Amino acid sequence: MVPVELMEVPRDAAPVPVGGCESCAELAVREAESAARFDYSGAVDARVLLRRHHGSAHR
Numbered sequence: 001m002v003p004v005e006l007m008e009v010p011r012d013a014a015p016v017p018v019g020g021c022e023s024c025a026e027l028a029v030r031e032a033e034s035a036a037r038f039d040y041s042g043a044v045d046a047r048v049l050l051r052r053h054h055g056s057a058h059r
């Protein structure tokens with residue numbers, strides 16, 4: 001059986017912001033604000049930056 005949580009996460013989901021990390025918090029806020037004003041390219045942008053940041057800062 002495939003775990004349900006794996007199926008529910010979209011493939012392009014942003015990494016979970018790391019608590020206490022200012023960069024994570026900033027990018028998470030940027031994504032949320034962009035999505036809130038229907039600026040989806042801005043939201044995707046923030047998500048890409050967050051994922052890149054995770055790759056370099058939280059490995």
Ligand SMILES: [Zn+2]
Binds near residue numbers: 024025054058
């Ligand atoms: Zn971070």
